[in-house]
Amino acid sequence: xxxxxxxxxxxxxxxxxxxxxxxxxxxxxxxxxxxxxxxxxxxxxxxxxxxxxxxxxxxxxxxxxxxxxxxxxxxxxxxxxxxxxxxxxxxxxxxxxxxxxxxxxxxxxxxxxxxxxxxxxxxxxxxxxxxxxxxxxxxxxxxxxxxxxxxxxxxxxxxxxxxxxxxxxxxxxxxxxxxxxxxxxxxxxxxxxxxxxxxxxxxxxxxxxxxxxxxxxxxxxxxxxxxxxxxxxxxxxxxxxxxxxxxxxxxxxxxxxxxxxxxxxxxxxxxxxxxxxxxxxxxxxxxxxxxxxxxxxxxxxxxxxxxxxxxxxxxxxxxxxxxxxxxxxxxxxxxxxxxxxxxxxxxxxxxxxxxxxxxxxxxxxxxxxxxxxxxxxxxxxxxxxxxxxxxxxxxxxxxxxxxxxxxxxxxxxxxxxxxxxxxxxxxxxxxxxxxxxxxxxxxxxxxxxxxxxxxxxxxxxxxxxxxxxxxxxxxxxxxxxxxxxxxxxxxxxxxxxxxxxx
Amino acid sequence: xxxxxxxxxxxxxxxxxxxxxxxxxxxxxxxxxxxxxxxxxxxxxxxxxxxxxxxxxxxxxxxxxxxxxxxxxxxxxxxxxxxxxxxxxxxxxxxxxxxxxxxxxxxxxxxxxxxxxxxxxxxxxxxxxxxxxxxxxxxxxxxxxxxxxxxxxxxxxxxxxxxxxxxxxxxxxxxxxxxxxxxxxxxxxxxxxxxxxxxxxxxxxxxxxxxxxxxxxxxxxxxxxxxxxxxxxxxxxxxxxxxxxxxxxxxxxxxxxxxxxxxxxxxxxxxxxxxxxxxxxxxxxxxxxxxxxxxxxxxxxxxxxxxxxxxxxxxxxxxxxxxxxxxxxxxxxxxxxxxxxxxxxxxxxx
Numbered sequence: 001x002x003x004x005x006x007x008x009x010x011x012x013x014x015x016x017x018x019x020x021x022x023x024x025x026x027x028x029x030x031x032x033x034x035x036x037x038x039x040x041x042x043x044x045x046x047x048x049x050x051x052x053x054x055x056x057x058x059x060x061x062x063x064x065x066x067x068x069x070x071x072x073x074x075x076x077x078x079x080x081x082x083x084x085x086x087x088x089x090x091x092x093x094x095x096x097x098x099x100x101x102x103x104x105x106x107x108x109x110x111x112x113x114x115x116x117x118x119x120x121x122x123x124x125x126x127x128x129x130x131x132x133x134x135x136x137x138x139x140x141x142x143x144x145x146x147x148x149x150x151x152x153x154x155x156x157x158x159x160x161x162x163x164x165x166x167x168x169x170x171x172x173x174x175x176x177x178x179x180x181x182x183x184x185x186x187x188x189x190x191x192x193x194x195x196x197x198x199x200x201x202x203x204x205x206x207x208x209x210x211x212x213x214x215x216x217x218x219x220x221x222x223x224x225x226x227x228x229x230x231x232x233x234x235x236x237x238x239x240x241x242x243x244x245x246x247x248x249x250x251x252x253x254x255x256x257x258x259x260x261x262x263x264x265x266x267x268x269x270x271x272x273x274x275x276x277x278x279x280x281x282x283x284x285x286x287x288x289x290x291x292x293x294x295x296x297x298x299x300x301x302x303x304x305x306x307x308x309x310x311x312x313x314x315x316x317x318x319x320x321x322x323x324x325x326x327x328x329x330x331x332x333x334x335x336x337x338x339x340x341x342x343x344x345x346x347x348x349x350x351x352x353x354x355x356x357x358x359x360x361x362x363x364x365x366x367x368x369x370x371x372x373x374x375x376x377x378x379x380x381x382x383x384x385x386x387x388x389x390x391x392x393x394x395x396x397x398x399x400x401x402x403x404x405x406x407x408x409x410x411x412x413x414x415x416x417x418x419x420x421x422x423x424x425x426x427x428x429x430x431x432x433x434x435x436x437x438x439x440x441x442x443x444x445x446x447x448x449x450x451x452x453x454x455x456x457x458x459x460x461x462x463x464x465x466x467x468x469x470x471x472x473x474x475x476x477x478x479x480x481x482x483x484x485x486x487x488x489x490x491x492x493x494x495x496x497x498x499x500x501x502x
Numbered sequence: 503x504x505x506x507x508x509x510x511x512x513x514x515x516x517x518x519x520x521x522x523x524x525x526x527x528x529x530x531x532x533x534x535x536x537x538x539x540x541x542x543x544x545x546x547x548x549x550x551x552x553x554x555x556x557x558x559x560x561x562x563x564x565x566x567x568x569x570x571x572x573x574x575x576x577x578x579x580x581x582x583x584x585x586x587x588x589x590x591x592x593x594x595x596x597x598x599x600x601x602x603x604x605x606x607x608x609x610x611x612x613x614x615x616x617x618x619x620x621x622x623x624x625x626x627x628x629x630x631x632x633x634x635x636x637x638x639x640x641x642x643x644x645x646x647x648x649x650x651x652x653x654x655x656x657x658x659x660x661x662x663x664x665x666x667x668x669x670x671x672x673x674x675x676x677x678x679x680x681x682x683x684x685x686x687x688x689x690x691x692x693x694x695x696x697x698x699x700x701x702x703x704x705x706x707x708x709x710x711x712x713x714x715x716x717x718x719x720x721x722x723x724x725x726x727x728x729x730x731x732x733x734x735x736x737x738x739x740x741x742x743x744x745x746x747x748x749x750x751x752x753x754x755x756x757x758x759x760x761x762x763x764x765x766x767x768x769x770x771x772x773x774x775x776x777x778x779x780x781x782x783x784x785x786x787x788x789x790x791x792x793x794x795x796x797x798x799x800x801x802x803x804x805x806x807x808x809x810x811x812x813x814x815x816x817x818x819x820x821x822x823x824x825x826x827x828x829x830x831x832x833x834x835x836x837x838x839x840x841x842x843x844x845x846x847x848x849x850x851x852x
Contacts, residue, residue: 042547046560136705179663182693185608199578199610268697324697334548339556341820343753345720346730409573458707
């Protein structure tokens with residue numbers, strides 16, 4: 001291994017660093033994602049060769065996933081789908097003038113998550129790949145169901161939350177039941193004239209950016225510009241400055257969330273957003289005091305960001321040990337190997353030891369570059385909230401529109417989706433529905449359906465969900481505990497509220 | 503001072519602009535000009551469509567001195583992008599799925615022969631394969647046909663409506679011919695990605711899966727005790743095509759071994775002495791209204807590229823068989839091929 005590492009040249013490290021920087025920029029622009037950054041730069045692997053190409057692409061991957069935290073915290077727009085839970089606590093903190101502190105917490109959590117997952121990848125990849133194939137359709141459905149159980153604990157009114165979640169799931173089912181998911185390729189939940197536009201359903205990112213970003217702009221616009229012009233509300237008091245002491249008592253959360261991220265990352269098809277949602281739920285259910293979560297609690301940021309960066313190592317586990325990408329970005333990354341005519345399968349690591357060490361070096365280095373780039377630049381980036389809103393908001397809307405148009409390489413309907421969901425986001429907040437459960441339902445609904453239907457098609461009985469394997473039984477235990485804890489927490493907070501009123 | 507700065511700025515801008523426009527000017531000799539986007543019918547950048555398109559587009563882009571980029575947008579978005587652009591700045595590369603999807607009646611697949619202009623073929627992937635678990639009781643495709651004839655249910659994991667399904671249809675047809683009435687014992691398990699098909703085999707939810715030499719060869723080298731171990735049982739490519747593959751095959755499975763799984767060693771009857779075989783071919787699709795001069799330009803340029811011989815080495819390295827046919831030849835060849843498979847699909851649907 002040392003031979004391989006000592007043969008790495010300065011170009012390798014420069015390309016990794018460049019990748020991380022460009023990735024952060026992609027991740028930070030709403031609508032641009034790590035997947036897109038990797039896809040755009042994929043053809044460069046022809047010119048760069050495999051090792052240098054991988055250095056650039058892995059830098060882009062780590063940077064892209066991390067960069068999503070910036071608009072999530074500062075603008076309430078998840079830069080990438082997996083940073084959706086970062087908005088829950090990041091934006092309230094930014095509104096309290098703690099944007100810089102929130103971002104630094106996110107950066108440290110991201111570094112720890114990324115490194116833990118890299119260590120797990122390096123030492124346990126083949127063993128974990130063996131474990132990941134124990135997860136059939138049934139277990140994957142139960143993992144999604146566990147992530148969906150967050151809806152119950154996240155809502156201020158459980159019934160309204162569940163209703164909002166159901167609407168989100170319903171919206172996710174519009175379009176075809178895709179052949180590439182083993183479906184029948186038929187469209188549903190729409191009129192015939194909508195087919196040209198909604199054949200593949202609503203695109204995830206325009207919906208996310210619309211419902212979070214555009215609706216926030218609309219609500220702020222309704223309030224008028226006089227309130228937020230001077231930017232005095234973002235001045236940071238000394239006691240609110242970032243300090244590592246914020247992680248005191250949060251180490252368990254940090255490590256647990258990193259492992260959840262790695263674990264979900266290694267399950268192909270479950271999706272990155274499920275990782276941060278799952279880590280967030282577990283912190284909400286298991287921490288001693290989760291009453292502030294959703295209102296600007298650092299523990300929420302730690303859970304969200306450590307888990308979503310841990311995805312990087314996790315998603316590489318099935319890619320390099322089975323030839324199966326763990327998430328959408330590694331699905332693009334596999335192209336770097338195929339373009340070079342290299343097979344990726346269960347014998348990839350033993351047969352390509354040099355490439356394996358090179359990838360590990362790039363992954364670890366990219367995490368450190370991401371940390372240093374963001375930790376020291378964040379002071380300046382955080383000042384974005386000081387920009388007067390009459391300048392900032394039009395720029396945000398413009399960037400959202402460009403991002404939505406670009407996400408599927410130039411589909412105008414995605415821009416309409418963005419604007420429609422911006423208005424829907426505004427209306428649902430006005431009529432008292434809950435945005436977070438709705439969007440979680442939307443993100444997870446599609447996979448829940450596919451795995452549910454495929455489980456029934458494969459096994460032909462409902463009882464299989466309970467009897468398939470010991471893993472399924474454990475997952476049911478976790479789902480039951482999650483729902484019971486949410487009900488208990490809800491009951492406690494209602495009691496506290498009533499006591500305060502009396 | 504102001505004037506000199508302004509002059510300097512203007513000269514500088516003009517120089518930069520001339521640099522930026524230089525490649526376009528150089529490339530503006532032919533009818534194809536500006537930036538060219540090549541959309542493909544698959545969303546995967548790890549699959550054979552992206553790989554083949556990248557190899558050819560890279561060579562075309564260098565030869566024509568044009569900025570060309572492959573976008574993996576999937577069939578629905580690709581057709582829409584192609585429909586919008588008759589200028590020739592959007593081209594499409596896809597494979598037999600384009601007409602098979604239509605023949606199977608999959609929503610969104612229009613007849614490519616009437617709605618688009620079929621362009622030149624570029625390559626064949628001879629790796630379309632069917633696999634069983636390594637410890638499967640079925641040693642050959644004959645065993646499977648026989649078992650189905652004896653009333654055993656055989657579950658085949660495929661992605662419906664295309665290249666993955668055509669082998670299944672042919673196998674069903676062969677069972678119908680050899681054991682009339684027993685074809686219903688061959689059951690399709692509709693699934694999506696290769697990972698899902700593999701998983702069904704690991705879970706013992708399928709007896710046979712569709713896969714490829716490229717994606718599954720490493721699995722065939724695992725020991726039998728491994729839950730993930732598989733065995734090739736059928737390669738749908740013609741033996742003539744497979745003969746053109748590099749002698750050492752792919753990974754550690756050489757060409758001679760692969761030939762054992764293809765016709766005539768493996769027979770899937772189509773009636774009489776005709777056997778089924780299927781070569782997965784990649785080709786261009788154009789907007790119907792695109793300038794014919796562009797079609798000729800691409801044909802001529804590809805002819806030059808293939809005559810030079812370098813592209814063949816790149817294709818073969820990735821286990822693809824070079825297969826250049828200019829547009830007119832490709833159109834008649836693919837139409838004849840589509841008609842042949844239409845007969846099989848119809849016979850099984852009767």
